[in-house]
Amino acid sequence: GAVVSQHPSRVICKSGTSVKIECRSLDFQATTMFWYRQFPKKSLMLMATSNEGSKATYEQGVEKDKFLINHASLTLSTLTVTSAHPEDSSFYICSATTGSPYNEQFFGPGTRLTVL
Amino acid sequence: AQSVTQPDIHITVSEGASLELRCNYSYGATPYLFWYVQSPGQGLQLLLKYFSGDTLVQGIKGFEAEFKRSQSSFNLRKPSVHWSDAAEYFCAVGTTSGTYKYIFGTGTRLKVLA
Numbered sequence A: 001g002a003v004v005s006q007h008p009s010r011v012i013c014k015s016g017t018s019v020k021i022e023c024r025s026l027d028f029q030a031t032t033m034f035w036y037r038q039f040p041k042k043s044l045m046l047m048a049t050s051n052e053g054s055k056a057t058y059e060q061g062v063e064k065d066k067f068l069i070n071h072a073s074l075t076l077s078t079l080t081v082t083s084a085h086p087e088d089s090s091f092y093i094c095s096a097t098t099g100s101p102y103n104e105q106f107f108g109p110g111t112r113l114t115v116l
Numbered sequence B: 001a002q003s004v005t006q007p008d009i010h011i012t013v014s015e016g017a018s019l020e021l022r023c024n025y026s027y028g029a030t031p032y033l034f035w036y037v038q039s040p041g042q043g044l045q046l047l048l049k050y051f052s053g054d055t056l057v058q059g060i061k062g063f064e065a066e067f068k069r070s071q072s073s074f075n076l077r078k079p080s081v082h083w084s085d086a087a088e089y090f091c092a093v094g095t096t097s098g099t100y101k102y103i104f105g106t107g108t109r110l111k112v113l114a
Helices: none
Strands: A004-007 A010-013 A019-025 A032-038 A044-051 A067-073 A076-081 A090-097 A111-115 B003-005 B010-014 B019-021 B024-026 B032-038 B044-050 B056-058 B064-068 B073-078 B087-094 B102-104 B108-113
Touching (some): A010 A019, A019 A032, A019 A111, A032 A067, A032 A076, A044 B102, B003 B087, B003 B102, B019 B108, B032 B073, B044 B056, B044 B064, B073 B087
Parallel strands (some): A010 A111, B010 B108
Antiparallel strands (some): A004 A019, A032 A044, B003 B024, B019 B073, B032 B044, B032 B087, B056 B064, B064 B073, B087 B102, B087 B108
16 A cells, blocks of 8 residues: 555656656545655755645745646646756655655655756 | 754675664654665665654564664664665654654665675
């Protein structure tokens, strides 16, 4: 149980284009989903927290207009990287939680984004 | 400020040797605590977690961790390392009030010598 999927697993795009990454909770309803970014050989940095039907809460320093997050249902959140540039290349990981009882997060396998 | 420190960036051990990875945290209350392992290019795999109760926690792959409140630590141990344990290990703190989120340590890269 508690499986989270991400699609695509890898994506390569040209500079200036937008890329959408999907995060799905497959066997549970997620009240909250999280998006992390991981640079090579670095730790995970929380980008934003999203609750179903609400606007996402972005961490300090994360451009909300660059990284658009939509959490339209209890099983799906999307991250859209708008007008991507090479510096946006990174490993993006999502997680989801039901909230109860310990707000435990279940992580997706990650999406490798490469912007040429 | 809330933070998680993994003092060792790299650790090298011989196969069969014991392992201890250190994790210290700064948090105003007793947090939830986690250890994850990540192989290159892969996602996170949960090794073990602590929410409450017994401070010695058993996990998968023969790992265990001990929560020491007085030291604000949650060190990960394994009595005998296997070559397949080579990976990046992350300690994480889950906040228990306010905005619920995880704070990750900087990671420890484990190398295993044959």
